[in-house]
Amino acid sequence: MADAELRLALLIDADNAPASKIEPILTELARHGVANVRRAYGNWKNPHLKGWEAALHAHAIRPIQQFAYTSGKNASDMAMVIDAMDLLYGRTLDGVAIVSSDADFTPLVMRLRHDNLRVFGFGEEKTPEPFVKACSTFLYLEKLGVLDNGDTPAAKPKTAAQLRGDAALVQLLRSAVQASADESGWTHLGAVGSHVANQGSFDSRNYGYRKLSDLIEATGLFEVRRSGQAVELRELPNAPARRPRRGGSNAG
Structure with missing residues (x-):
């Protein structure tokens, strides 16, 4: 993997994170590098954090x-x-x-990224958008779990209608395709992925799709063609205008 040598630190706001999600969090980080620094912060005299005790020992x-x-x-x-x-x-x-759902960490994330550090955010779906968008990558804890093979499953996929109804998502994907397309309108998936990654903390798994190509295809807004491992896509022409209803009054 390209990120296999990343040296990472895991900092957990235990007051705002469930201990039950530590395994999928570590599984996700293992895809990018090694988290040799692992710390969890909280008032450990508080009974609210009792559930963290076993997780701390089991995962060093x-x-x-x-x-x-x-x-x-x-x-x-x-x-x-x-x-x-x-x-x-x-x-x-x-x-x-x-690991936190607290937007107070947004300035910290921005400072870390200013010095070219990757920031992986993990929080609940209630996490304020400024914190989510500030991270290099952000995953909602509700979407994380662990399969028998150690992979993290995606959430239930959103439908095409739900995806097309997300104006921010549609704009992000269209902008990425348009920015990297050649004269014929076609572009490579890798170029689209790079453009999307530079725009914010996007992750297709937050929409229920393990791969970006699957998410793009599910929107129904793009034509996708595959040749071996290569994936290319282009934006579909605009849908034809809706025909006027029968029986309507005619001008003049």
Whole structure:
């Protein structure tokens, strides 16, 4: 894999992440590199975090204790930010994985990416969009699970109507195809994937499709042709205008 040598740090906001998802998170990170730094932050005296105890030991995750100095304030957030900046200045990492549904980490993500670190985000579907969009890649925890072969399954695929009804998705895909197409309108899937990756934290699995090509084909907006391992596509011509209803009044 192209990312196999990435050196990663896994930072978990345990107050805002379920322990039940740690295995699929680690499985996903293993596709990109090795997470030798693994830390989970929280007030471990809080019974709410009891479910994390077994996960910490089983996956060699170091618990970082943070007391709630002020009611209603999350000291874990600040501790994670400080550690992330220390890791950044240590210049020993290629990427950071942040597990949280808290948008307060958005400035941190932007700072890490400014220094060319990959940022892998994991959070629940309630995660605010600014945090989602700031990450290099973001996966919703509800979509993650583990199959018998160790792979992470995609969620239930969205229908063509649902995909076409997502204006942001349609615009993203169309822009990627148009930006990389040749004079005949055809482009390679790899070029489209690169363009999409540069636009934000897109992942086809959040729409229920394991591969980008399957998602694109499912929209019904693009013509796809395959030759061996090569996949090419182009935007379909605009659908014909809807015919006027019969019985309507005629002008004049």
